[in-house]
Amino acid sequence: MCAANRRIAVKPILKWAGGKTQLIAQLLPHVPERFGTYIEPFVGGGALFFALQPERAILSDSNPELVNLYRQIASDVDAVIERLKRYHNTRADYYDVRAQVWQELDPSEAAARMIYLNRTCFNGLYRVNRKGEFNVPYGRYSNPRICDEENLRAASEVLKRADILCGDFAEILSDHVQAGDFVFLDPPYVPVGKWGDFKRYTKEQFYEADHRRLAEATTRLREHGAWSVLTNSNHPLVRELYGNCSLQVIKTKRNISSDASTRSGEDVIVVMPPKRKTHAILYRNISVPQQAKMYPATRYMGSKRKLLGEIWQVASQFDFRSALDLFSGSGIVGYMFKSMGKSVCCNDYMAMAATFSKAMVENNATTLTDAEVSRILEKPKKVDGFVSRVFKGIFFTDEENATIDALRANIAHLKNPYKRAIAMTALIRACAKKRPRGLFTYVGDRYDDGRRDLKLSIEEQFVECVKSVNAAVFDNGHANRSVWGDALKLDGVSPDLVYIDPPYFTPKSDNEYVRRYHFLEGLARSWKGVEIQEETKTKKFKSYPTPFARKEGAEKAFAEIFDHYRESILIVSYSSNSLPTKEQMMALLSRYKRNVEVLPIDYRYNFGNRSGGETARQNVNEFLFIGY
Numbered sequence: 001m002c003a004a005n006r007r008i009a010v011k012p013i014l015k016w017a018g019g020k021t022q023l024i025a026q027l028l029p030h031v032p033e034r035f036g037t038y039i040e041p042f043v044g045g046g047a048l049f050f051a052l053q054p055e056r057a058i059l060s061d062s063n064p065e066l067v068n069l070y071r072q073i074a075s076d077v078d079a080v081i082e083r084l085k086r087y088h089n090t091r092a093d094y095y096d097v098r099a100q101v102w103q104e105l106d107p108s109e110a111a112a113r114m115i116y117l118n119r120t121c122f123n124g125l126y127r128v129n130r131k132g133e134f135n136v137p138y139g140r141y142s143n144p145r146i147c148d149e150e151n152l153r154a155a156s157e158v159l160k161r162a163d164i165l166c167g168d169f170a171e172i173l174s175d176h177v178q179a180g181d182f183v184f185l186d187p188p189y190v191p192v193g194k195w196g197d198f199k200r201y202t203k204e205q206f207y208e209a210d211h212r213r214l215a216e217a218t219t220r221l222r223e224h225g226a227w228s229v230l231t232n233s234n235h236p237l238v239r240e241l242y243g244n245c246s247l248q249v250i251k252t253k254r255n256i257s258s259d260a261s262t263r264s265g266e267d268v269i270v271v272m273p274p275k276r277k278t279h280a281i282l283y284r285n286i287s288v289p290q291q292a293k294m295y296p297a298t299r300y301m302g303s304k305r306k307l308l309g310e311i312w313q314v315a316s317q318f319d320f321r322s323a324l325d326l327f328s329g330s331g332i333v334g335y336m337f338k339s340m341g342k343s344v345c346c347n348d349y350m351a352m353a354a355t356f357s358k359a360m361v362e363n364n365a366t367t368l369t370d371a372e373v374s375r376i377l378e379k380p381k382k383v384d385g386f387v388s389r390v391f392k393g394i395f396f397t398d399e400e401n402a403t404i405d406a407l408r409a410n411i412a413h414l415k416n417p418y419k420r421a422i423a424m425t426a427l428i429r430a431c432a433k434k435r436p437r438g439l440f441t442y443v444g445d446r447y448d449d450g451r452r453d454l455k456l457s458i459e460e461q462f463v464e465c466v467k468s469v470n471a472a473v474f475d476n477g478h479a480n481r482s483v484w485g486d487a488l489k490l491d492g493v494s495p496d497l498v499y500i501d502p503p504y505f506t507p508k509s510d511n512e513y514v515r516r517y518h519f520l521e522g523l524a525r526s527w528k529g530v531e532i533q534e535e536t537k538t539k540k541f542k543s544y545p546t547p548f549a550r551k552e553g554a555e556k557a558f559a560e561i562f563d564h565y566r567e568s569i570l571i572v573s574y575s576s577n578s579l580p581t582k583e584q585m586m587a588l589l590s591r592y593k594r595n596v597e598v599l600p601i602d603y604r605y606n607f608g609n610r611s612g613g614e615t616a617r618q619n620v621n622e623f624l625f626i627g628y
Contacts, residue, residue, distance in 0.1 A: 027231075039183045068110055122136050184229050250266065296472060
C-alpha cells in the first residue's frame with residue numbers, strides 16, 4: 001500500500017551500479033495497485049522503493065556497509081548530515097577517508113563516509129578488494145554534491161517505515177514474504193560477457209547457481225500468493241529460467257562498464273503475479289470511522305489501538321453482521337466493530353475488561369449527568385476503608401486512598417448497571433492515570449516523569465474520565481453484549497466473525513495481566529472472590545489460572561477455540577516472539593479452516609512483556625492470522 005497522496009519526491013541516496021532510476025517509468029505499471037508489504041532483498045540504491053514510498057517495507061542487502069547506511073539515515077539522519085558537512089572534496093581528504101576501516105567507525109560516521117566516497121569516487125562505483133577494502137580511485141569532480149540535506153531528510157522519513165535487514169535473499173524471502181506482499185527483485189545481473197568481468201564491478205559473487213536458486217524461490221513466492229517483479233539482463237539464462245513468465249525487454253544505458261561499447265544493453269522485466277487469489281491482495285487503506293476514535297485512550301498492556309487500521313482492513317474483506325471479541329482487554333477492538341455497525345459481544349476473564357465493554361460497547365444510550373457525578377464525589381455516610389487499610393503507603397497517599405474508598409462506596413449504590421459501569425470505568429482509569437506507567441507491580445512513584453496526569457487529583461481525574469467515557473457512548477442499532485467469563489466456556493454465542501487476542505506466551509514472558517493490574521481488577525471486583533497475598537509488597541492477589549501461561553496449554557486452548565468457532569471467520573492477533581510459532585499457528589488453523597493466511601505488521605510495543613527494561617520494548621512482528 002503506497003502513500004501516494006502524501007509523497008514528496010525522494011531520490012536514491014547513492015549512485016549505484018545497476019540502479020533502477022532509469023527504469024522507474026517501465027517498472028511502475030507492473031506494480032500491483034494494492035499490496036501488503038513491499039519487500040526488496042537486493043535493495044542497492046533503492047530507486048523503486050523511494051519512488052513508491054510504501055507504508056510497510058522490508059529492505060535487505062548482503063552488503064553490511066550499505067545496510068548500516070540505510071539504518072543510520074532512518075534512525076539518526078541529523079548525525080549523518082552533521083558528519084557529511086565536515087568532508088572536503090580534495091584528493092588528499094578522499095584517500096585519507098578511503099583508508100579508514102568503516103567497521104571501526106561510529107555507525108553514523110560510517111554512513112557519512114560511504115556517502116562521501118560514493119559522491120567523490122570514480123563514477124559512483126562500489127568495489128572492494130579481497131580484503132574487503134574499498135579501492136575505487138578518486139573521481140576528480142569539480143563540485144560534487146556531497147550533502148543533499150533536503151533529500152536525506154526526506155529519505156529518512158520513508159526509511160523509518162521499513163525494516164532494514166542484512167542477509168541472504170533466500171532467508172529474507174523465506175522468513176518474511178506473505179500472501180499479498182509485493183516483492184521487487186533486482187539481483188546482480190547475469191553478465192553479457194564473462195562471469196569474471198562481472199565480478200570486477202561488484203562485491204557480490206552471484207553466479208549461475210545463485211540465479212537458479214533465485215528462480216526457484218520466485219516459484220514459491222507465486223504459489224504462496226505474493227506478487228513479484230524481477231529485473232535482469234536479456235541473457236539466454238534469464239530467458240530459460242523465466243520463460244513461462246511475462247517478459248518485457250527494455251533498451252538501457254549502462255552507467256558503469258570497462259568497455260564503452262558495452263555501455264548500452266537490454267534489460268528484462270519479469271512479471272510474476274501470484275498463482276492464487278487471496279484476500280490479502282485486496283488490502284487497502286480503509287479508514288477506521290471517527291466514532292471508533294472516540295474510545296478513550298488507554299495505557300493498557302496489549303491494547304490494539306495502534307493496530308485498528310490493520311485489523312479492520314482484514315475484517316472488512318468479509319461479509320459479516322456479528323462479531324465476538326473473545327479476549328476484549330481494553331475493549332477497543334470490540335468498540336471498533338460496534339462503530340462499524342456490527343452486533344458485538346465482548347468477553348474477557350477479567351472483571352475490569354468486562355466493566356469497560358459494559359460501559360461503552362453493551363451500553364447504547366446511558367450516560368452520567370453532571371449532577372450524578374457531583375453526588376458520587378460527595379463524602380458518603382458509610383465507607384469500608386478497605387483501600388486505606390490494605391494499600392496504605394503502597395500506591396497512593398492516605399488522602400488519595402480515602403478518596404478512592406469514598407468513590408467506591410458511592411458507585412456501589414448506583415442502581416443502573418450502565419451508570420455503575422461508567423463510574424467504575426472512570427475510577428479504574430483515574431487510578432491508572434495517577435500511577436507512573438499505569439502499573440501496579442511496584443511500590444511508590446519512582447517512575448514519576450512529571451506529566452500532567454500525575455499532577456491531577458483523583459477527583460479531577462475521575463471527572464475527566466467520566467466525560468471521556470460519556471462521549472464514547474452511542475447507539476449502533478444493535479443489542480450488544482458484555483460478558484465476564486472464560487473464553488473456553490462461552491456458550492450461546494454464534495458470531496459470523498471472531499477476533500482472538502489472547503495473552504501472548506513466550507518462555508521468558510510475563511503475560512499475567514492480573515499481576516500488572518491487580519489493584520484495578522480488585523476495584524472492579526471490590527476484591528470479592530480473590531485471595532490477597534499478604535506477604536507481597538504490593539498486596540497482589542493470586543492470579544487466575546490461564547492455559548496461556550504454558551506452551552502446551554496455549555496450543556490446546558487455541559485448538560479448542562478454533563474447533564468451537566469453526567463455522568466463523570477467525571482473525572487471531574499474535575506476536576512473532578510468542579509460542580506457538582507462526583508455522584504451528586497456521587497448522588492449527590488449517591485443521592479447521594480451508595483458507596489460512598497470515599499478515600505480519602511491524603509494531604513497537606508500548607509495554608515490554610519481558611524483563612530487561614528498554615530491551616523489552618522491541619520491534620516485533622504482530623501477526624494477524626486469518627482463517628475462513
